[in-house]
Amino acid sequence: MNSRVGKAILSLVIIMLPWKISAQAENPVLSDNPSGYLLLDKGLQYRITKSINSMYNFDFPTAERDFAVIMYQYPEHPLPDFLMALGYWWRIEVDVTNTRFDNIFIQYLDRANEKAQRMFDRDPKNKEAAFFLAAGYGFQGRLYSERKSWTKAAWAGRNALKYMELSRGETEFNPELLLGDALFNYFSVWIPENYPLLRPVMALFPKGNKQLGLQQLETVATNAFYTRVEAQYFLFRLYASEEKRPYEALQISEYLHSKFPNNPYFHRSYARHLYTVGRWTESVKQSTEILERIDQRQYGYESNSGRYAAFYVAEYYNRIGQKSEAKKYYLKTVAYGEESESQESGYYLHALIQLGKMETEAKNKVQAKKYFDQVKKYAKRKHPAHKEARDFIKRNKL
Known part of the structure; x- marks a missing residue:
């Protein structure tokens, strides 16, 4: 498989995912948490905000001490392992050609996926479990596509798509889930425009809307609690290259x-x-x-x-x-x-x-x-x- 074409296919799978637990919250909404989902616990969100800010600022020791406390308090929940994995993803993101963090990154994602799978097996309607499985497999697929391990990437991507669909329908998770919709709307149009050979493949997916995707991405970048920074990251990359809006x-x-x-x-x-x-x-x-x-x-x-x-x-x-x-x-x-x-x-x-x-x-x-x-x-x-x-x-x- 041509590496650029293969990466484009895998990118489509990965960009459709709702990337979770990845940004600071500047104005958290103070409301009840009737679902009981840990992600929607407002007190925990404040603590996660501090930790994730440390992570994004490359103060990993501070962030990981906080993540370890969460792991101690919630040993069976996928959240702390996923946060640890996310910290290693940002170490990788600085130079994706360097493989020294690959193993520990995958190990933390495997642990998060195993815990989320146990939650899901106990209750197949658990949107939070599906939420983590979609994100966990998505990040695995993204790394494997960078490493040109196409079989592993395709397997991870299929799992990610399956659990992404199962995670939908919980309104409290919006606008976090909107990031996945935004990226799908944008890139499902962008990929066939830039890779004509993939047009038959893209015909199997729902029709996207690139302008709507960009608007949704801007909404997430402004209003999201967890995914704000990830949306901003995608926005400045798209503004700089595809959209020719360098000042933005x-x-x-x-x-x-x-x-x-x-x-x-x-x-x-x-x-x-x-x-x-x-x-x-x-x-x-x-x-x-x-x-x-x-x-x-x-x-x-x-x-x-x-x-x-x-x-x-x-x-x-x-x-x-x-x-x-x-x-x-x-x-x-x-x-x-x-x-x-x-x-x-x-x-x-x-x-x-x-x-x-x-x-x-x-x-x-x-x-x-x-x-x-x-x-x-x-x-x-x-x-x-x-x-x-x-x-x-x-x-x-x-």
Whole structure:
């Protein structure tokens, strides 16, 4: 199976899930909990809010101490194990190519699923149990699709879809469940638009509405208790890429970075969006801070974030004509790209092209040829960087 097509299929399954227990609540609704579901216990929600805020801010020891207390109080409930798994997912999210957290992430999800399954077996009408099973299998499928373990991902995705349907119908869970509907509405249209070969597959699903999906996502980002941050995460990614609304993407990433200043994913996204809208000096400031945090070995700041940050700084210096500084940071981009094994990434390839041009200007054609050969080695032939490297070599007789 083609990896992009396979990932698109699995992404459809995963994005349909109501991603649970994943955001801070700033204005919790104080109401009774007639269902008896732990997720709707308002006192516990306050405690979860503090813990999850710590988790999003990459203060995992604080978050996990709180999760451990919940685990002690509710040893048979899937919530604490799911929260622990979620913390490891965010460690993975910073650099999805790194597999060192895969096993413990899956172990916590397996434990959460086992407990939820026991709840479900005792009462097949238990919406909370179905709620956790849908989310648990969904996250498993998402990781397996990243690892190209398509059989495992498909199995997890089928289970996730089954329990997602069973979790519907409990109005107290809204707007949390609306996130799943929003993502389905958006991506069930987006996937056939971008992957024509999948149109027959998508015909088997209900017809989506991309604009409605975006509106629903905005509603969740504003009103949800648990899924607020996840909705904001999806929104800034869609605004930045698919919807071509860079200033709105910047607004969300700026908020998330200010709320969770030690989250490296939000930090580099903020730097990226500043760069995209032309606020280069501010992007350089944020990028330099990212690089300093990497040098200081601050938790979560690693080579993948360094590749982004170094590139933005390099581009800035190149624009203002400070070639020696630009070269320094392009070399950092390349070094971080190799450390994170991201040689096929656009930033890595563009940095090599710029270095090749600089060496050509310096009459160092041998070194320039090496840089362009690296581009040809790592870029696919249809990639714009591959064509640019070929054309430059030909024009300059390297």
